[in-house]
Amino acid sequence: MKRSKFLLYTLIALPIGAMIIPTVVVLSVALVPTAVAFIMERKKGFYGGITVGALNLAGTAPYLADLWFKGHTVDAAIGIITSVLAWAAFYGAAAVGWAIYAVTPNLVSSFMAMTAGRQITTLRARQRELVQTWGPDVEIVYEPEHVKAQNAMSGNKSTSMGNQSQVAAPAGLE
16 A cells, blocks of 8 residues: 555656656756755744845746746756856845845834834823822722732832832732
């Protein structure tokens, strides 16, 4: 049973493999940066490999289309991989992928920091309005009992809101 499946798969795979040799030749040269990105990626998710790979494949696509529609031969594939312009497209697109991968985390963290800063400013302004409306008791900081216990054990005092008094939680909220 297993031998017959292997023979069947071999009979199917060999002709298909022979038909796509020119494509494999081009892709094996063009997608080296993608392979390097996947090898270098140590984080979960392979975001670097995916980013570089997508742009690398985009740089390779015009040459693959030419190969597929203008004669899918090994000579045509060798003509593509010996072209300096093709190499510039393959590796230039991969370089753009690396640039996007390198810059994106910094842009996202900057955006998140700006958003958080703006929210803090808005909340402080709202707090000042509440203090004016309801009085200074609105500023009292609630600290749960387990946090008080941790601070007492470590010798730390609550420094989040200065020297303001602490209020115990109402029954059922602890």
